[in-house]
Amino acid sequence: GAVVSQHPSWVICKSGTSVKIECRSLDFQATTMFWYRQFPKQSLMLMATSNEGSKATYEQGVEKDKFLINHASLTLSTLTVTSAHPEDSSFYICSAIAGELNTDTQYFGPGTRLTVL
């Protein structure tokens, strides 16, 4: 149980284009989802927290207009990187909390590797 998937697993795009990454909780309803990114040889950095049906809360230094987060249902959250640039190339990872399981444990997706040319 508590499986989180991400799609796509990797994506290559041209500079200036937008990329959408999906995060799904497969066997539970996710009351809260998180988005992280990880640069090579660094640790995970939290970008934003989203609760279903409400606006995401962004961490300091993360541009909300560049990283659009939509959490329209209890099983799906999307992260859209708008006007991507090479410096946005990173490993993007989502996590979800299974509120129905009465736990605050975050379960992580497998990650999406974004390369911007």
Next chain:
Amino acid sequence: DAKTTQPPSMDCAEGRAANLPCNHSTISGNEYVYWYRQIHSQGPQYIIHGLKNNETNEMASLIITEDRKSSTLILPHATLRDTAVYYCIVTEWGANSKLTFGKGITLSVRP
């Protein structure tokens, strides 16, 4: 800033127990200790968490000192597939509890 301190790396022999230490001397009464691991190029995997009692599950055991200022994650019989970065994280219990990842400890299991 991460609230935990871990050695940068350690290794152990396959089949032996791996004991991964973590210091969290500033932990507060309502904070839990969580352990995750990240195998190269994958998302983190939840291992175990605890408040003050020792915990055991099918993956590992968590030993928390009585003063709660440190803990040890024990993998009883390490395998090559346990080679990963292990993160010790302290966080409050709550619906929006954030996880602050430090550098973790790189465990290398040798044949």
